[in-house]
Amino acid sequence: MAVGKVDIHIDDTAALPRFAALNAQWIEDLHFLEESDKLMVAQPEIYIRNGNHVISAHIDGQVAGAVALKKHDDGRYELTKMAVDTDFRGHGIGQKLMTATEDFAKNTMGLSYLFLLSNTRNEAALRLYARNGWTVNHEGPHPVYARANIGMEKHL
Known part of the structure; x- marks a missing residue:
């Protein structure tokens, strides 16, 4: 399937x-929904409140993918909840989201640092992050999120 212009x-x-x-779809495919995931499904609007942001990629009016920037109590921002619709995978949507998110974080929000948490089973995501200059800063179990x-982190 050819994809049109990405907005x-x-x-x-x-x-x-x-x-x-x-x-929710990719999380359930690879893992299980944790409490924070259930909250996201029930109240996705929290991801655009209190300094949080959602960056979405649209093709012909349809949301092809999205990612969030989540503000933590210490003022740092986490790149989180990145997903691309299975119908649009393999067309560079993840890269467009990554570029747009990093540009927005640096040029609009004035950030110089982002971090993310992932799972080694998410091989395509890890390849995307590595291609974009993210480096591993932690390996092993996480104290809050089971998956x-x-x-990883990136200095913008």
């Missing part, structure tokens, strides 16, 4: 239900 939206409330559904066994 990037920031904090588009209409994209939030799809953001939650896409993330997270690798952490």
Whole structure:
């Protein structure tokens, strides 16, 4: 399937239900929904409140993928909940989301650092992060998230 023009939206409330559904799908495919995931599904709007942001990629009006920037109590931001619709995988949507998110974080938010948590089973995601200059800063069990066994960071 050829994909059309990709439009990037920031904090588009209409994209939030799809953001939650896409993330719930991949999480359930590889792992299980943890409490924070269940909250995301029930209340996706929390991902655009209190300094949080959702960046979504749209093709012909359809949400093809999305990612969030989540503000932590210490002021650091986490790149989290990145998902691309299975119908649009293999067309560079993840890369477009990564580029748009890093640009937004650096140029609009004024951030110089991001971190993320992932799982070594998410091989395609880890390849994307590595291609974009993210480096591993943690390996092994995470104290909060059962599925997270690798952490990465990037200085923007």
